[in-house]
Amino acid sequence: MKRLVVIAALAALAAGCGQRGNQPDPMQYGPDPQLPASHRGLLPTMKIAHPVPWGNRRPTVPPGYTITAIATGFGIARQTLVLPNGDILVAEGHGGNEKPLRPKDFIAGVIKAKGTSHAKSGNRLTLLRDADGDGAYETRTVFADKLNAPYGLALVGGQLYVADQDALLRFPYRPGDTRASGPPVKVTDLPARINHHWTKSLAASPDGRFLYVGIGSNSNITERGMDVEIDRARIWQVDAATGAHRPFATGIRNPTALAIQPGTGQLWAVVNERDEIGPNLVPDYLTAVREGAFYGWPWSYWGHNVDRRAQPQDPHKVAEAIRPDYGLGSHVAALGVAFSTPALGPRFADGVFVGEHGSWNRSRPSGYKVVFVPFRGGRPAGMPVDVVTGFQDPNGDTRGRPVGVTVDPRGALIIADDLSNTIWRMVPAQRIPAAQAPTRGAPPSKDNHPKTATPY
Amino acid sequence: MATRDPRTPARTIHPLHAVLLAGTVPLFLGGLLADLAYGSTMEMQWSNFAGWLIAGAMVFTGFALLGALIALIRVRRGWPLLCFVLLLAAFVLGLIDSFVHARDAWAMMPDATILSAIVLVVAILATWAGFASLRAGATP
Numbered sequence: 080m081k082r083l084v085v086i087a088a089l090a091a092l093a094a095g096c097g098q099r100g101n102q103p104d105p106m107q108y109g110p111d112p113q114l115p116a117s118h119r120g121l122l123p124t125m126k127i128a129h130p131v132p133w134g135n136r137r138p139t140v141p142p143g144y145t146i147t148a149i150a151t152g153f154g155i156a157r158q159t160l161v162l163p164n165g166d167i168l169v170a171e172g173h174g175g176n177e178k179p180l181r182p183k184d185f186i187a188g189v190i191k192a193k194g195t196s197h198a199k200s201g202n203r204l205t206l207l208r209d210a211d212g213d214g215a216y217e218t219r220t221v222f223a224d225k226l227n228a229p230y231g232l233a234l235v236g237g238q239l240y241v242a243d244q245d246a247l248l249r250f251p252y253r254p255g256d257t258r259a260s261g262p263p264v265k266v267t268d269l270p271a272r273i274n275h276h277w278t279k280s281l282a283a284s285p286d287g288r289f290l291y292v293g294i295g296s297n298s299n300i301t302e303r304g305m306d307v308e309i310d311r312a313r314i315w316q317v318d319a320a321t322g323a324h325r326p327f328a329t330g331i332r333n334p335t336a337l338a339i340q341p342g343t344g345q346l347w348a349v350v351n352e353r354d355e356i357g358p359n360l361v362p363d364y365l366t367a368v369r370e371g372a373f374y375g376w377p378w379s380y381w382g383h384n385v386d387r388r389a390q391p392q393d394p395h396k397v398a399e400a401i402r403p404d405y406g407l408g409s410h411v412a413a414l415g416v417a418f419s420t421p422a423l424g425p426r427f428a429d430g431v432f433v434g435e436h437g438s439w440n441r442s443r444p445s446g447y448k449v450v451f452v453p454f455r456g457g458r459p460a461g462m463p464v465d466v467v468t469g470f471q472d473p474n475g476d477t478r479g480r481p482v483g484v485t486v487d488p489r490g491a492l493i494i495a496d497d498l499s500n501t502i503w504r505m506v507p508a509q510r511i512p513a514a515q516a517p518t519r520g521a522p523p524s525k526d527n528h529p530k531t532a533t534p535y
Numbered sequence: 536m537a538t539r540d541p542r543t544p545a546r547t548i549h550p551l552h553a554v555l556l557a558g559t560v561p562l563f564l565g566g567l568l569a570d571l572a573y574g575s576t577m578e579m580q581w582s583n584f585a586g587w588l589i590a591g592a593m594v595f596t597g598f599a600l601l602g603a604l605i606a607l608i609r610v611r612r613g614w615p616l617l618c619f620v621l622l623l624a625a626f627v628l629g630l631i632d633s634f635v636h637a638r639d640a641w642a643m644m645p646d647a648t649i650l651s652a653i654v655l656v657v658a659i660l661a662t663w664a665g666f667a668s669l670r671a672g673a674t675p
Contacts, residue, residue: 119642121631121634122634122637180583181586181636181637182586182590182633182636182637183636183637186637298639298640300639300642301579301639301640302582302639304579305579355638355639355642356642387641387642388639388640388641388642390640391577
């Protein structure tokens with residue numbers, strides 16, 4: 080009872096301390112987002128998603144596209160991987176071992192849990208198959224279970240890599256497998272103490288020699304002390320053969336999804352930035368990950384903007400910090416990234432899709448949608464475009480929260496929704512002729528998607 | 536003249552109320568000392584101690600406030616009234632101090648230390664007022 084009273088009081092105060100409601104937000108997209116002065120009221124501004132069922136509704140997609148739920152009932156569906164034969168692997172689970180350290184942690188934990196799924200952590204990989212290519216995934220098998228909050232997935236050659244919250248694992252994979260042929264081999268342990276940000280994102284270099292593992296910080300802004308931040312807020316480059324690792328980029332607060340750019344082999348990441356210094360700080364970002372770069376956390380953000388909360392300060396590290404490439408907006412919680420293909424139609428032919436889980440630290444929510452960042456010449460060019468919306472109503476009723484996004488090279492966007500625990504599949508309403516070429520089981524080819532001869 | 540023995544207090548503070556009231560002082564003092572330690576060492580653990588000590592102080596302050604409110608039913612002036620008003624002030628300031636301690640890392644500084652010092656002084660004064668009526672011959 081007492082706790083309820085405290086929560087009610089906090090919620091009321093939080094609402095009162097919100098940003099002025101009708102002020103337009105500053106422009107936060109692209110290479111040069113507007114960064115207001117940092118501000119923190121007596122309580123952090125909060126607006127927690129209110130979960131409601133989808134019923135007969137479904138997410139909103141652009142004209143000329145349709146979306147269907149291809150599977151539901153997962154134990155927290157977070158990331159997906161489209162295999163060469165079109166099968167989809169779904170990583171299910173929820174991790175983190177943090178214990179409340181301060182009075183605040185108890186209260187904040189209760190409040191934030193209201194906006195998430197209460198499904199039990201599945202700790203498994205589920206495989207979905209559409210054998211006849213009609214868009215209905217009629218076969219569903221458990222590919223592997225007894226995992227520990229699996230998240231990042233990557234397939235290179237005959238090896239399927241899975242990033243659990245505490246280890247990088249490898250399964251042998253043959254085309255057509257519906258379950259793993261044996262237990263996994265551990266490639267390397269991953270930093271797992273506390274695991275405040277537990278999601279271990281994953282990408283493989285095109286030649287399969289290296290794996291890139293995103294490891295989030297163990298706090299918002301060092302409030303658990305610097306000792307627990309050893310080996311955190313960085314991307315590891317792991318040698319696939321030996322399991323040896325080295326830091327590839329550091330100071331990158333929470334790199335929640337990684338992707339390799341087709342053609343160039345460049346590693347890209349979406350990164351969640353820090354909270355509790357205002358509704359418009361700090362923008363989450365999309366960036367090409369530069370080898371050896373330091374991205375500022377915890378001492379500064381977006382280049383050289385000092386965050387005085389991290390003490391003792393480190394002017395040398397601040398001077399070293401580089402600016403990321405592209406702002407996605409503050410608190411949107413970008414958790415998925417995938418490069419597109421011309422098979423998804425000319426509007427989305429060149430660029431990345433970003434899944435935005437949605438904010439808590441804003442009175443006017445941000446995120447709760449999938450956006451498309453158009454590219455030109457291999458770089459982001461232009462404003463993000465809303466692609467899949469309708470996850471949240473203006474009154475806060477929330478039916479879904481997008482996490483992982485994956486592009487099926489045959490012309491489909493796969494979206495994992497960890498609130499309704501549904502896998503959504505968006506396709507062009509009319510199949511784009513060029514995308515019909517690959518048949519089931521054939522390896523996807525980049526060359527048979529000419530940009531001409533599409534219905535749009 | 537007065538028939539009451541001058542060595543007997545005019546009224547006594549309930550022992551439970553006394554424990555709660557007096558307990559606020561070491562807890563708020565501990566909070567302030569932990570804040571000072573965090574402020575000088577930047578060692579996060581001190582701020583966790585401060586947060587919990589002040590949370591504990593708030594529990595004591597809350598129940599002491601309730602006790603003071605009950606005492607007001609009998610006497611609505613003098614020391615009991617002053618004790619109640621000071622405890623109310625300590626409660627409000629302590630709540631603000633708790634919220635400031637919920638800020639992440641250095642965002643709580645220096646506000647946390649300043650507030651902890653003020654609330655400690657108020658808690659000492661409230662305790663003083665609460666026990667003042669115990670002095671021999673004191674009138675409520």
